[in-house]
Amino acid sequence: MNLPEDFIHHMRELLGEEAGSFFQSYQEPKTYGLRINPLKDYNNSFAEDLPFTLSPVGWAREGFYAVAEEHPGRHPLHEAGAYYIQEPSAMAVVSLLDPKPGEIICDLCAAPGGKSTQIAGRLAGKGLLAANEIFSSRAKVLSQNIERFGIGNCIVCNEPPHRMAEHFPSFFQKILVDAPCSGEGMFRKDNTAIQEWSRNQVSVCAERQKSILEDADRMLSTGGVMVYSTCTFSPEEDENIIEWFLETHPDYLLEDWRTILPNHCGLEGGRKEFCTGSFASAEQIQKTLRLWPHKLKGEGHFAARLRKTGKLTDNLQIHTKKGRRKKTEDLDDYFEFIQNFLCTGQTDSSYTITDLLTPNANYQYFKEELYRIPEHMKSLRGIKLVRAGLHLGTRQKNRFKPAHALAKALSPKDVVQCHECDFETALRYLKGETIPCSADYRSWTLVSYQNISLGWGKAQNGILKNHYPKGLRIMN
Ligand SMILES: C[S@@+](CC[C@H](N)C(=O)[O-])C[C@H]1O[C@@H](n2cnc3c(N)ncnc32)[C@H](O)[C@@H]1O
Structure with missing residues (x-):
């Protein structure tokens, strides 16, 4: 050297x-x-x-x-x-x-x-x-x-x-x-x-x-x-x-x-x-x-x-805001997705799912992208953001497409359908391939490896269509 x-x-x-x-x-x-x-x-x-x-x-x-x-x-x-x-x-x-x-x-x-x-x-x-x-x-x-x-x-x-x-x-x-x-x-x-x-x-x-x-x-x-x-x-x-x-x-x-x-x-x-x-x-x-x-x-x-030195400012008081929904129907598709695909009734739910269910949280659309702004956040207007909190998904013509970030924040026990992969199948999923799944599964399914979520798949007729983001896919 x-x-x-x-x-x-x-x-x-x-x-x-x-x-x-x-x-x-x-x-x-x-x-x-x-x-x-x-x-x-x-x-x-x-x-x-x-x-x-x-x-x-x-x-x-x-x-x-x-x-x-x-x-x-x-x-x-x-x-x-x-x-x-x-x-x-x-x-x-x-x-x-x-x-x-x-x-x-x-x-x-x-x-x-x-x-x-x-x-x-x-x-x-x-x-x-x-x-x-x-x-x-x-x-x-x-x-x-x-x-x-x-x-x-x-x-x-x-x-x-x-x-x-x-x-x-x-x-x-x-x-x-x-x-x-x-x-x-x-x-x-x-x-x-x-x-x-x-x-x-x-x-x-x-x-x-x-x-x-x-x-x-x-x-x-x-x-x-x-x-x-x-x-x-x-x-x-x-x-x-x-x-x-x-x-x-x-x-x-x-x-x-x-x-x-x-x-x-x-x-x-x-x-x-x-x-x-x-x-x-x-x-x-x-x-x-x-x-x-x-x-x-x-x-x-x-x-x-x-x-x-001095006394800590009580930001928790100042900046905890209620949600700023303009129209309640803005979030209907999102909450319908939650009802259909997440286990909302569990008492031992993860911190994420508890937060996701809070109706008064600060949800905000950036164009068609829905984010849950973290608690205690003041206004984000005027600041250049790459991520405004947890990206929940995209609003698409009366449908809600869940975000990759949401999958990553969830655990298998948070969802109704989870496909647990072995090592080889996890690699195939990460490369972007479709993978087989239970014939009973319909639509959004979490894909996991060793009980940790990898991303979303969409199930139909025993096949999971791959929703792992293209930019993250591994080459070999
Ligand atoms: C030591 S690295 C940070 C490493 C990071 N904390 C981590 O643990 O992964 C310093 C960072 O400061 C950024 N940086 C460079 N010039 C800067 C500037 N003028 N003001 C603020 N950040 C700057 C660099 O791009 C770099 O990402």
Whole structure:
């Protein structure tokens, strides 16, 4: 691996004697992991049941080291949304944010969705996640991952941070700023990160990070929590950003990672000797979190948890709205679909189905596409959206065509008809082929693999017509 000369020089200066073991870590294979989706782990047994060699990651309860050669990313369970492939040290960031069911959270730099999907898992279907990405192509990938995970309480936005700040002033209880950075922690797994790196790039990133944090501050309620993170080692983008933030925002306190994360397994505090600012912030900086590749099994990360002082705004009161149906018949086809194809009478229904049945929820059409806007959401007018919550389906000439996102949010026990596939049939379904089913089945049928929904099929005469979206179909 050809590390940039300037990077080697700078890290030697920073780390002194420790630099040897730091650079030695570049000779080791990159770490590889996956994070299970609690929204799909109905029996809490994925850790034992997934057909892969897994060992737990100490700092994230959903996280596991996995073996890249077993290709979990190419398994039907990946398409089903059972897990997300993620570098293990990145999993510490959401653990530090510590989302709780019911909270109103923004992930401001969210694509491709590693941390958003982890946040949504911890929200357990309750509360609201606004996942935002500035670049539209990346926002689409983010949206696909939100859909694959079966997340119903998330909107996906495609705005620069300052536009989000204008639209959502003092709105969120928690904000994650997983900032674009010089990516020094990516060197082992991504050669382009090496090629794009320069000392100047580090400075450019630091300025951008400050600007994003100013916008995040405007969006955070008093009493709220913000986590700032990067996957780089340069103090200019890590400790020094937090020093600058605390000095320019005296209404914030730095919270100690040790009060939230385990104090063993190689996690460390930020480094005093990297600080440039006042003595006071240098003393505090150990409350920030460092994951070093030579101290634990992970590529490296930095994170800090900041609390805005004051009382939390009660957004739950302000923004819980009744539905805004203009004409009741607008939803008749949808509710007819629900009555015909979902098990509406069950008492142990999933969170999704309970939400789907709420007549007063905030349903909204975007042209012919019906969405269920998550609870607590304020008006979405004027914001560029990729996903306005749970996509329920399309209104077509007195008929309702259910959306793929709806299938992904449902579990087999939520529906009247479910066709459970074996491994080979699941692959055929994911390729877009028709598959045989019970001759008793009529019309919309959920297709599942290992009890996790893959998508819709439409049954007729013992054959399921494939409704897996064309753009998602696997090639081989
Ligand atoms: C570190 S990545 C986010 C990774 C993501 N949180 C995850 O866990 O999958 C940073 C993101 O910030 C976006 N970004 C780039 N420039 C930006 C800017 N000026 N403002 C906000 N976001 C930006 C990038 O496109 C990228 O998706």
